Amino acid sequence: MERNTSQRRAIQRVLQESARPMGPREILEAARRHIPGIGIATVYRTLKRAVEEGSLAQVDLPGEPPRYEMSGRNHHPYFRCRSCNRVFGARTGPKVPANLVPPGFQVEGHALYLYGLCSDCVPAAN
């Protein structure tokens, strides 16, 4: 049976309090503020389990290592800031593309990513 350890609570709390998906290293460092001794292997193991079990969602962007967020926050499309590299959920209706893919191909789904500047990084604003 699944055990409720302080490490898992710490990781869950970190992601609960984060407004955006985070990477394993980032999660480790944040979790260490609650549990200084926590190890990276535990973070990886916990993330993997939580994704399989469905409580966390893995967020993959092209050319980027995976990030993680609470499921239910799973946004689509995601927006990546070219300045700070942080990733945010965007919540835009996907507007599915025309099926003008190669003949004989069957489209079942799609993913859309946006790039630009987040509000913190827009130059003459904010």
Place this chain on the structure above:
Amino acid sequence: MERNTSQRRAIQRVLQESARPMGPREILEAARRHIPGIGIATVYRTLKRAVEEGSLAQVDLPGEPPRYEMSGRNHHPYFRCRSCNRVFGARTGPKVPANLVPPGFQVEGHALYLYGLCSDCVPAAN
């Protein structure tokens, strides 16, 4: 000055003859059919250089290691077959999404990926 070695010719030829972007390992194995002794380090070095120099394009899909193709073939969107995992260029007009991203954000670009079954993998067809 840049040298025209048999290894580079082999790698270029492999990608020239390929209808889809390929990964480093895949490229190595294909190139070995022309030059048995070629090493993986040479493949990585050659790909990196060619991308910087612009003759090859790096194709990144979410959660996937990079693939490479001749530039000019750079398709967008890309289509990935969920059965054989191969990636194909799709050549669909992007139909840019509405700018309903979070307020204060500046969208500069986007990327779209399609998933489904390629013509080789569609069940009762072909």
Place this chain on the structure above:
DNA sequence: ATCTCTGCAAATGTTTTGCATCAGC
């Protein structure tokens, strides 16, 4: 002859795994 490129092996960075110990139940 020069100087870049290559192959090998070692280094790096990231993720996974084995194992003895720890701690939740």
Place this chain on the structure above:
DNA sequence: GCTGATGCAAAACATTTGCAGAGAT
């Protein structure tokens, strides 16, 4: 007290790099 979870260190992978020798110009 069981048994799953943890931390550490080692292993596994993918990619990069140092270096001496090979090959292109």
